[in-house]
Amino acid sequence: MRRIQPTIFQRFFRTETAGGSVLLLFGIAALVLANSPLAEAYERLWQIRLTFGIGEHSLSLTLHQWINDGMMAAFFLLVGLEIKRELIVGELASVRKAALPIAGAIGGMVVPATVYWMCNMTGQNARGWGIPMATDIAFALGALALIAPHAPAGARVFLAALAIVDDMGAVLVIAIFYSHALAWDALIVAALIVGVLVGLNAMGVRRLWPYLLAGIALWYFVHESGVHATVAGVALAFTIPTHTRINAVEFSRKARDFLARFDRTESGDSLVLTSKGQQEAVFAIEHASKAVTAPILRLEYALHNFSAFVVMPLFAFANAGVRIGGPFRHAEVAIGVLLGLIIGKPLGITAAALGAVKSGIAQLPSGVGWSSLLGYACLAGIGFTMSLFIAMLAFDETGPVHAAKSAILAGSLLAGIAGTVILRIVSRFRDE
Secondary structure (H helix, E strand, O other): OOOOOOOHHHHHHHHHHHHHHHHHHHHHHHHHHHOOOOHHHHHHHOOOEEEEEEOOEEEEEEHHHHHHHHHHHHHHHHHHHHHHHHHHHOOOOOHHHHHHHHHHHHHHHHHHHHHHHHHOOOOHHHHHHHHHHOOOHHHHHHHHHHHOOOOOHHHHHHHHHHHHHHHHHHHHHHHHHOOOOOOHHHHHHHHHHHHHHHHHHHOOOOOOHHHHHHHHHHHHHHHHHOOOOOHHHHHHHOOOOOOOOOOHHHHHHHHHHHHHHHHHOOOOOOOHHHOHHHHHHHHHHHHHHHHHOOHHHHHHHHHHHHHHHHHHHHHHHHHOOOOOOOOOOOHHHHHHHHHHHHHHHHHHHHHHHHHHHHOOOOOOOOOOOHHHHHHHHHHOOOOHHHHHHHHHHHHOOOOHHHHHHHHHHHHHHHHHHHHHHHHHHHHHHHHO
């Protein structure tokens, strides 16, 4: 029986769900270590300082900073690539298709931020308003796969597109509100590098290494400018080419010709090694495959596993270590984050989606009703990675960060439970 190859979205969904499981394991490991006799060693580990460069032209950061500022730039590069692809050919490529996830994402950012702000209107605590805005796409899709493995395809696409739009909002929030005092000389150099990247794209350069080399320089100068360095990843993503040397029709014709040559030059022993004609055909097919594959897809494909199974688990391991017990301070921060994730998120997403559908600019995906949409909206309250990231930017190592982290973990867990209960109830009534 012929095996059906998975679509790009199916591969994306599988990678994110598997990555969510690994992410959960590393998050639990961090919690266990932070509350064990090894807690002090765990904390000291992240303060190890690593220096790269020569003399005055060097950058010295702690291991924790290299993960949060350096490795997370690769995650944000992937986020930028996904956003760009969705805007060009995906679920955000047309107003009709994009209206529902965009409306849901906006509601899912504004309402949680407002809920948090109502609990923390003044002082240092007010800086945390961006924490409950975020959705962890890996955990959300992973939870959906476990809770509702037979959910309609439209539901999975809606949740993924909503999380991607949510990431767009998070990038803007980080760039505008969570950057430090600007060093304009470094920022000007960063802008010039972006200009070079745009120029490479305009000249039709399709090899990835010039973009990646320039991207490393861009990351350094963005870091030195005071804008958070991960923004460099998104800026780089939007300059990666989407065009191909040949189109699908031309590739199909060439591939068939090369396969015919491959068959004609079979030497009789089924060994490509002994047939020069087959070797040439194989290399020609490989060359044609590269010519028909857009650079943005090649880079996105290369980054997916690295991001899902290396970057995000390391980030969780470095940042999810919260000590349980002891005196609990800054309760208002914890309450704001908790209410934002478990009430603000589903309320904002559902209300905005309802407004978009009733106004006629959007429609619900096939097989998705309002009750099940509320369940998916609850899953979007699983903030974890992005929420932890924004919490670190908002509070750094100050007192409120402990309360924020505790609330993120608790809120994400409760949001997942709420989504599970609602989707199971909806499924049971549908089956009866």
